Amino acid sequence: MQKLKYERPYIKKLNAGIMNKFGTRTDAQAFTHIDGVAVKSVIAQYGSPVFVLSEKQIRRNYRSAYRAFSTRYPKVQFAWSYKTNYLNAVCNIFHQEGSWAEVVSGFEYRKAIGNGVPGNKIIFNGPNKPKEDLLLAIENDSLIHIDHFEELNLLISLSENLVMKPRVAIRVNMDTGVYPLWDRFGFNYENGEAWTALTKIVNSGKLQLVGLHCHIGTYMLSTNAYGIATTKMCDLAMRCKNQLKQTIEYLDLGGGFPSTNTLKGAYLPGTDTVPSADDFAEVITTTLLNFGFTNDDLPLLILESGRMLIDDAGYLLGSVVANKRLGDGKRAMVVDFGVNLLFTSFWYEHQISPAQDFTPHVENMTVYGPLCMNIDVIRESVNLPLINPGEHVVVHKVGAYNMTQWMQFITERPAVVLIDEQQQSHIIRTSETLNYIEEPESTPPHLK
Amino acid sequence: MKIKKNIATSENGFIFNPATGDSFSGNAIATDIIGAMKNGDSEAVIKQSILDKYEVTPEQLNRDWDDWIIQLKEANLLEFE
Numbered sequence A: 001m002q003k004l005k006y007e008r009p010y011i012k013k014l015n016a017g018i019m020n021k022f023g024t025r026t027d028a029q030a031f032t033h034i035d036g037v038a039v040k041s042v043i044a045q046y047g048s049p050v051f052v053l054s055e056k057q058i059r060r061n062y063r064s065a066y067r068a069f070s071t072r073y074p075k076v077q078f079a080w081s082y083k084t085n086y087l088n089a090v091c092n093i094f095h096q097e098g099s100w101a102e103v104v105s106g107f108e109y110r111k112a113i114g115n116g117v118p119g120n121k122i123i124f125n126g127p128n129k130p131k132e133d134l135l136l137a138i139e140n141d142s143l144i145h146i147d148h149f150e151e152l153n154l155l156i157s158l159s160e161n162l163v164m165k166p167r168v169a170i171r172v173n174m175d176t177g178v179y180p181l182w183d184r185f186g187f188n189y190e191n192g193e194a195w196t197a198l199t200k201i202v203n204s205g206k207l208q209l210v211g212l213h214c215h216i217g218t219y220m221l222s223t224n225a226y227g228i229a230t231t232k233m234c235d236l237a238m239r240c241k242n243q244l245k246q247t248i249e250y251l252d253l254g255g256g257f258p259s260t261n262t263l264k265g266a267y268l269p270g271t272d273t274v275p276s277a278d279d280f281a282e283v284i285t286t287t288l289l290n291f292g293f294t295n296d297d298l299p300l301l302i303l304e305s306g307r308m309l310i311d312d313a314g315y316l317l318g319s320v321v322a323n324k325r326l327g328d329g330k331r332a333m334v335v336d337f338g339v340n341l342l343f344t345s346f347w348y349e350h351q352i353s354p355a356q357d358f359t360p361h362v363e364n365m366t367v368y369g370p371l372c373m374n375i376d377v378i379r380e381s382v383n384l385p386l387i388n389p390g391e392h393v394v395v396h397k398v399g400a401y402n403m404t405q406w407m408q409f410i411t412e413r414p415a416v417v418l419i420d421e422q423q424q425s426h427i428i429r430t431s432e433t434l435n436y437i438e439e440p441e442s443t444p445p446h447l448k
Numbered sequence B: 001m002k003i004k005k006n007i008a009t010s011e012n013g014f015i016f017n018p019a020t021g022d023s024f025s026g027n028a029i030a031t032d033i034i035g036a037m038k039n040g041d042s043e044a045v046i047k048q049s050i051l052d053k054y055e056v057t058p059e060q061l062n063r064d065w066d067d068w069i070i071q072l073k074e075a076n077l078l079e080f081e
Helices: A039-046 A055-070 A088-097 A106-114 A131-139 A149-159 A193-204 A223-243 A277-290 A307-313 A434-438 B028-038 B043-053 B058-074
Strands: A011-013 A050-054 A076-081 A100-103 A122-124 A143-146 A167-173 A208-214 A250-252 A300-303 A314-325 A331-335 A352-354 A362-368 A377-385 A392-395 A416-419 A425-429 B014-017 B022-026
Touching (some): A039 A314, A039 A392, A039 A425, A055 A088, A055 A277, A055 A307, A055 A416, A106 A122, A106 A131, A143 A149, A193 A208, A208 A223, A223 A250, A223 A277, A277 A300, A314 B058, B022 B028
Parallel strands (some): A076 A100, A100 A122, A143 A167, A331 A362
Antiparallel strands (some): A011 B022, A352 A392, A362 A377, A416 A425
16 A cells, blocks of 8 residues: 655644735645756756756746837847856856846956957946956957946046047936935936036047946836936936037946845735836836937947846755744744855745645744854745655745855855756756865965 | 543544634644544554554654644643643
């Protein structure tokens, strides 16, 4: 006789009271496969925990976002935000789809060059661009987005002895009705600083002013803010043309579009509240088309979206280490991945699914990571079925930032696997080893 | 370790304590165990029947047994001994 699937014995007190309109329902089914590849087989092959990325979903996200903008506006260009996920395999998927590269450091800049991105298709952003990085970007004819006057002055002085004029834009910050204002990057629109910078660039005669850039925030839930930003950018572009006799070739509206993850403290899930790419595209392109540019003068629209294009293509697979009961009787589950790998668990209520069949009984529990640190909490309160130690869980929508902001702490960082469109899995970053981590260390002779 | 005599249970996992008015729902295995405990079966006998019926190691069952007893104590379903 085949034995029944075991689940630890569990009773739950029934409380009469006000109904919870969200209920206690958890996933209806186990999440056993990603793009046709079994979660169990991925863990057996690459270990636990392990990050998994779906190439199919990445391409689907890109195409859908590109379609949202390109069906509304004639000149659209996406630039992949390297800091969101700069694993070379991921970057190259976006480059294959037609994305340029958007980088914010010399390290990322060199990664983009290494990925074969032509220099003139690299956008160099960020508040810290050392002299040698700027010289490299000038040499490669990249688009340099100036963040502050120090950088502007440095660029002018570097250009004194150059034949070619560096192609530059300025980053503009502004009030878009979303607070707190992101005014730490770039030059302010309202107080006239942006205009002063633009005038200085044109008057220097040493730099080619080709664009304007803004990036008004992150995980923006208001499409209206983009309408305001686009209007202000168009106004600057028009003034450049009329007063400085300088045509602005492109407007870079940055990124900041949200994924469908649920923010901590949100009343409704992200899937119900987040505007779609079409919603953002509608506001931005309508503003651009109605501003008064002639057809020939319409600027190229550049977008640097990261999170929206990759978050839901990433999964973190892990295993349950232990179940325990806290002092107040609440359940807790310890899993083998911590906040050092899942940085976004600090601001998202990540969906966690069992990777094997389960019964309808759910318990409210806290999900802890394996780090010996009190802050290592993946979910403070989540209703999950009873999952036995050794069984697996899948965390959803982890593709953005986790694989760049992750931290090596206490253990090695795990492997990253890409499932291609033919349902084949490829390792795109091996799990780290002790040797890899110790390689840059050196011990003075008296301590050996 | 005995379940209070006046505790009422049903086959589909409903548990009722008439002394306090508290009611509980349990999963299938909890229902099996409460039934056996009410029957007066010993811990060893109950554990063996679970091992025969479910896919579980004795080690895992022993760990979960300790937690089970805590749940019963918290729910005030155990007879004082």
